Amino acid sequence: MTNPVSMLVISRDAVLVGELDASRQPRDGLSVQAELGSLSQLNGQAIRMATGKDLIVVQTDGRDPEELAAIRTLTGAVSETAEVVALADGSASLSDVLALNQAGIGRVLPVPASAEELLDELDRLGPARRQRRLTLKPVETHRGQIIATVPARGGIGGTTLSVNLAERLAAPRGRGKNATRARVALIDLDLQFGSVGSMLDLAESDAIARLASEGTEPDDTLLRQSMLDHDSGLRVLPAPVTFVPPDALRAEQVAAMLDSLRADYDYIVIDLPHTVVGWMEPVVARADALLLLMDTAVPSVRQARRLIDLLSADRLTVPVKVIVNRERKPLFGSATRREAEKALERKVWAWLPPDPKHARAAIDQGRPLHAVGGALASAVGKMAALLQSELAAAAASERT
Ligand SMILES: Nc1ncnc2c1ncn2[C@@H]1O[C@H](COP(=O)(O)OP(=O)(O)O)[C@@H](O)[C@H]1O
Ligand SMILES: [Mg+2]
Numbered sequence: 173m174t175n176p177v178s179m180l181v182i183s184r185d186a187v188l189v190g191e192l193d194a195s196r197q198p199r200d201g202l203s204v205q206a207e208l209g210s211l212s213q214l215n216g217q218a219i220r221m222a223t224g225k226d227l228i229v230v231q232t233d234g235r236d237p238e239e240l241a242a243i244r245t246l247t248g249a250v251s252e253t254a255e256v257v258a259l260a261d262g263s264a265s266l267s268d269v270l271a272l273n274q275a276g277i278g279r280v281l282p283v284p285a286s287a288e289e290l291l292d293e294l295d296r297l298g299p300a301r302r303q304r305r306l307t308l309k310p311v312e313t314h315r316g317q318i319i320a321t322v323p324a325r326g327g328i329g330g331t332t333l334s335v336n337l338a339e340r341l342a343a344p345r346g347r348g349k350n351a352t353r354a355r356v357a358l359i360d361l362d363l364q365f366g367s368v369g370s371m372l373d374l375a376e377s378d379a380i381a382r383l384a385s386e387g388t389e390p391d392d393t394l395l396r397q398s399m400l401d402h403d404s405g406l407r408v409l410p411a412p413v414t415f416v417p418p419d420a421l422r423a424e425q426v427a428a429m430l431d432s433l434r435a436d437y438d439y440i441v442i443d444l445p446h447t448v449v450g451w452m453e454p455v456v457a458r459a460d461a462l463l464l465l466m467d468t469a470v471p472s473v474r475q476a477r478r479l480i481d482l483l484s485a486d487r488l489t490v491p492v493k494v495i496v497n498r499e500r501k502p503l504f505g506s507a508t509r510r511e512a513e514k515a516l517e518r519k520v521w522a523w524l525p526p527d528p529k530h531a532r533a534a535i536d537q538g539r540p541l542h543a544v545g546g547a548l549a550s551a552v553g554k555m556a557a558l559l560q561s562e563l564a565a566a567a568a569s570e571r572t
Contacts, residue, residue: 183231191287212242231259234271247276317460320442324466329497334443339540340556354438362445366411373538381412384420389428427454493521
């Protein structure tokens with residue numbers, strides 16, 4: 173190991189614990205304490221053992237609520253410079269990993285075959301750990317809000333919404349010297365049919381295609397270099413122009429991307445495809461608003477319902493806001509509206525009117541709706557203002 177480290181390992185694997193125990197100082201400058209059992213079994217004892225250690229390795233999965241509670245207690249109790257690593261078995265799912273992350277675990281590693289393998293793996297972790305600590309600061313002091321558009325079907329207007337909402341969020345507020353601007357990133361994650369770039373008349377970019385083929389996790393520098401500037405002040409990461417499969421990204425890559433963006437921007441708007449893929453998990457987990465876009469036709473309502481169930485599976489409260497596109501807000505008495513809201517078990521948050529003339533003009537000119545005007549543009553503008561105030565209120569209540 174590069175730095176002298178004191179380490180605590182808690183594992184249910186008697187062989188692993190035995191091997192580690194047999195060599196109390198298995199490598200230069202590394203002292204190891206190994207305990208047999210699980211975190212929730214050891215409970216308060218574990219925290220005492222963890223005190224003063226700078227690396228705590230716990231074999232656990234994110235499925236047992238008791239274990240998760242014990243992990244939260246542990247990660248809350250150890251010093252800020254200490255890292256807690258989890259060892260999860262091969263059957264751990266993305267949502268298990270996510271639960272572990274949310275409980276304060278920095279890294280999840282597969283259960284190693286031997287003590288040797290574990291130490292090798294932790295050796296590799298060394299530099300990443302230091303790097304993480306360096307980048308942690310801005311994340312703590314600034315956390316941008318993530319808004320994702322989830323279309324219930326193709327062609328419903330998801331990209332139109334993402335692009336124009338992002339453009340409105342980036343518009344200057346106030347006048348003259350006092351004008352302020354939010355920093356807004358627009359990310360096109362509709363890997364196959366992404367059209368954000370063409371709607372804003374931007375150059376092509378192979379950044380996402382490269383990420384997909386290289387499999388690496390994007391860092392701040394890469395993202396800064398890859399994002400394109402739009403006249404509106406928006407910074408945009410377009411979808412690939414070459415073919416990539418819909419599941420070309422890994423959840424970890426998307427998670428790293430979002431975490432990095434959150435430190436640099438006030439709002440991160442994500443345009444999602446209408447098919448559900450695994451890497452959406454970190455988007456859903458981090459989203460401050462999920463804009464579910466639909467119409468009130470029966471198949472669309474059904475799909476919206478399915479999506480709400482899916483999005484809610486991993487989170488107790490999902491910030492879903494239902495938006496109906498291409499329909500004017502009907503009267504309360506409207507049967508279609510009542511039925512839709514009943515099926516969704518929630519109210520429609522916003523209605524966007526049909527406005528084919530301006531929708532078309534904006535696409536043809538490669539400009540945002542605001543630049544061409546019309547009813548849709550003004551509805552999106554109002555919606556952006558409403559969203560902004562609701563997100564500000566949510567952030568404020570989170571702080572208190
Ligand atoms: N409210 C609207 N009124 C009229 N046309 C719209 C409206 N919203 C979107 N459109 C048009 O519908 C088409 C599909 O929109 P798009 O945003 O690409 O959908 P998606 O990203 O969900 O596939 C585009 O031609 C767009 O201009
Ligand atoms: Mg689209």
